[in-house]
Amino acid sequence: MDSVIEFVPRVVYYTSFSEGATPRSTSDVLYFSIDRQLLYTNFYLDFGPLNLGHTFLFSQVLNDELSRVKPLGKKLVFYSSTDGKRKANAICILACWGILYNHMTAADAIAPFQKMLHTLPPFHDATPTMCVFKLTVLDCLCGLEKALRHRFLDTATFCVDEYQHYEQVENGDLNWLSPKFIAFAGPHDVYRHTAEGYISLTPEHYVPYFKSKHVTLVIRLNESLYDESRFKAAGIDHLDLYYPDGANPPNDILDRFLAACEATPGAVAVHCKAGLGRTGTCIGAYLMKHFHFTAKECIGWLRLCRAGSVIGPQQQFMEAIEARMWSYKTVAHETESTSRHKVLAPTVLHESSPAKAKSMALSMVKASTPVTANIIVPGRSAIKQTMTLPTRVVPGSTSPLHLPPSSPNKATALKATLRLNLSFQSSKTSSSPTLSPTKPSEATVAPLLESPKTQGDNLRELKHTWSKSPNHKSPTHAAVSRSFGDDHE
Incomplete structure (x- = not known):
């Protein structure tokens, strides 16, 4: 076990244990880990960082747990294995939570980990060869901080x-x-x-x-x-x-x-x-x-x-x-x-x-001849703008x-600038619609392309292969919540 690092004073801590170790929570301390719940799916030698979906899911569960145990005076100890890649992803996602929900700067969020930063491997690009470019946890945190400052996303509306x-x-x-x-x-x-x-x-x-x-x-x-x-x-x-x-x-x-x-x-x-x-x-x-x-x-x-x-x-x-x-x-x-x-x-x-x-x-290639339409821009009065009359080609039809x-x-x-699809229906109420305008069984199936494979082809094929893997499933709130175990008091 590494030393315990205080991340949020008297509330949230981080440490690491040897692979397979599972510390048991007590009446005063609640241990949790995401090593088995939030997994990075790699292309080649890349191993992180965990994406925004993972980050917000982790943050939601952590916030829920904090609201439950903080009034009881409990401490939360987030832990990972001592593997360098696991530690890098764990520290990165915890620090992202600090930036998103605890009003920290990137410098604030990384400060508690300064003494161990030299032990963390830099993030690798999506290639099978040695990467000489050093992208650190701090680089990712600074990127998130700047994106948040420029309102690229909103914690209140991210889905x-x-x-x-x-x-x-x-x-x-x-x-x-x-x-x-x-x-x-x-x-x-x-x-x-x-x-x-x-x-x-x-x-x-x-x-x-x-x-x-x-x-x-x-x-x-x-x-x-x-x-x-x-x-x-x-x-x-x-x-x-x-x-x-x-x-x-x-x-x-x-x-x-x-x-x-x-x-x-x-x-x-x-x-x-x-x-x-x-x-x-x-x-x-x-x-x-x-x-x-x-x-x-x-x-x-x-x-x-x-x-x-x-x-x-x-x-x-x-x-x-x-x-x-x-x-x-x-x-x-x-x-x-x-x-x-x-x-x-x-x-x-x-x-x-x-x-x-x-x-x-x-x-x-320009769109069809524009027509004038009134567009209401949120927060502004009606203004005249040029807008095209959209057309769509119906499958099986030659006319648009x-x-x-x-x-x-x-x-x-809303400031959720990662673009929530307003027609999207949560899985809690119904199945999510796909982008397909027709059912797959009704679509024409094309033969495989006969062109030489490139880097993009290989990466795309790897990503498509994941969809067939039983191990590649989007994590859920319930699954991550289980990382806190059943021994809450």
Whole structure:
């Protein structure tokens, strides 16, 4: 057993025991661990950090237990095994709770553990080879602190069930990384679901969700595997910015990415093949530019949101462009007060030339001819904005179905900027809907692609394989609560 560390004075403590040891709670001390309840599912040599779903689930259970035992004068001792990776994840998730619910800064949250930080391994990227980039627990905490400061998420409205629902491959394999961005795995032309567990969704699977969240632009960073007009038909702009899998974005590609995201009025959905490497790198550049994340803070935050984000040399690339991103100026800086459906004024990079802007505009597949509609922006009076009349292609039909323009619901004023789907139904009342517009049995199954496998293919296949594993199940509140044992007094 390591020494006991006081995290919250006289209330919450941390320690570690040898693997398999289970300390028994007493009338004064309650021991609990999540080593068997909240597990990181790795791609290769990566082992953490535990994601936001895990973090909020842990926090909810810890808060519930604190409200129960604190009046009794009991102490809570959170413990992990002495394995370095287990300790890193345990300390990280406990410190995240401190930031989210105990008004701590990242520095405050890590301070009690200073003497043992040298024993914690840095987090590894999603590769099978040695990682020379050192991402620490503190980097992740600083990323969370900065995201919270800029109101990327709200502890009062974050929904664990929805986070877990949409991260599943059959439900979209998507995560919100900021109020502006969704990262998701790339769609395909045709739906398929193989016996091995591989699932490919189509643009039509995503359109209803994207429209409900005011996504106005989809950016594709990989080669074309679907017809972009299928997003265009739904009133969503589309931009192709291809560069090779596993590579860093060329300057012109990155500048066009930033300019397009700043110009579109709504949210941006970005994908490559797996929605991890290229996707995380480009979105990360935007966050560094607009919110002055350091590269390590940014990568730490992205991996809390979407495990495996930013891979290999992309980590060093983000460090290399950090100063350049901070030096950029924007006409209308996006502030932390941006709500999830706030219409932003178009902005242009100060160094972009008219020729570059024109080139970017020409390469973007625009949606259908705009019509004028009144959009109510939460917290503002009615304003005139340009809005496209969305269309959706009905499966089995050659003609698009026109849908009436929708205005943001009042509930979108909530600061839960990790985007709760308001049509989502909790598993407590009914089963969660998937993104599929048709039942899988009614969808056409496509053959496997015959192209050479890349890093993105491998990562995506690994993630899809998890869905078939009986051990890969989303943790529940009840399961984590059981980590406190049955010997409460």
